Amino acid sequence: MRTAHLHYGMVMAGDDGAWELSCRQKKLRVGTEGESVFEVNHDFMKFWVQVYAIPVDYMSKETAIYIGNMLGVVAEVENQKVDGVLRRSFLRIRVGINITKALPTRFWLAREKSSNLWVYFQYERLPKCYCYNCGIIRHEKKSCKNPTTMAVWDPTKPRYSAGLGVSQVRSITSMGAGSSRQRRWKEQVVEETSRGQQSMGKRSEKRQDTEESMIRNE
Incomplete structure (x- = not known):
């Protein structure tokens, strides 16, 4: 520490x-x-x-x-x-x-x-x-x-x-950490993340490596 x-x-x-x-x-x-x-x-x-x-x-x-x-x-x-x-x-x-x-x-x-x-x-x-x-x-x-x-x-x-x-x-x-609104927001994030992962899986390996590199640099 x-x-x-x-x-x-x-x-x-x-x-x-x-x-x-x-x-x-x-x-x-x-x-x-x-x-x-x-x-x-x-x-x-x-x-x-x-x-x-x-x-x-x-x-x-x-x-x-x-x-x-x-x-x-x-x-x-x-x-x-x-x-x-x-x-x-x-x-x-x-x-x-x-x-x-x-x-x-x-x-x-x-x-x-x-x-x-x-x-x-x-x-x-x-x-x-x-x-x-x-x-x-x-x-x-x-x-x-x-x-x-x-x-x-x-x-x-x-x-x-x-x-x-x-x-x-x-x-x-x-702030409503356990509210239904926040739960819906979390579900939406999970859903969008899942869609993004499926979409990335259809791309070529070269394109995927390039985008991941850009994300790391950001």
Whole structure:
């Protein structure tokens, strides 16, 4: 199994206002034994986080859990594969995140045999009260006393910009993987494949070898 070293790059951005939420402070209360972090600490909020630019070799549940633990407390990991086939171009993790701290939006992925790259996050239903100055959810830019933080990758640009917040996507399990429509689609694919194989069987050996070579090159 290939390994990668994941390094935090505290690179943050703003949101597109995908979801309204009051910016009023909530008090932290002390819980009793047996309560989860989500039941006890009102400074934690659960988000579905989309993780982009992950190489295909690392698109796995194990990678998602590893990244989720960097962000906060992992609540759920979506299985992006159906019948061994990837259904998304990104990982999707539900994580309990401490919203009193700035939201990370990227981390540095150092690979052993390939060039290093940035992997970045997008948060589903991110509240509008996300501060473009300090990256914290609980207040807006107009009430923030901190100076504008500049980007790590370009000190001439603000670190926070629109695009961190996105609309919620449908779960893979609700996409109708076992629906009658999908079954009909699979049957059609099998039928077309069978017809294609029969047609190819009637061609000359030379013509068949040429076409197979073209397919491999594509």
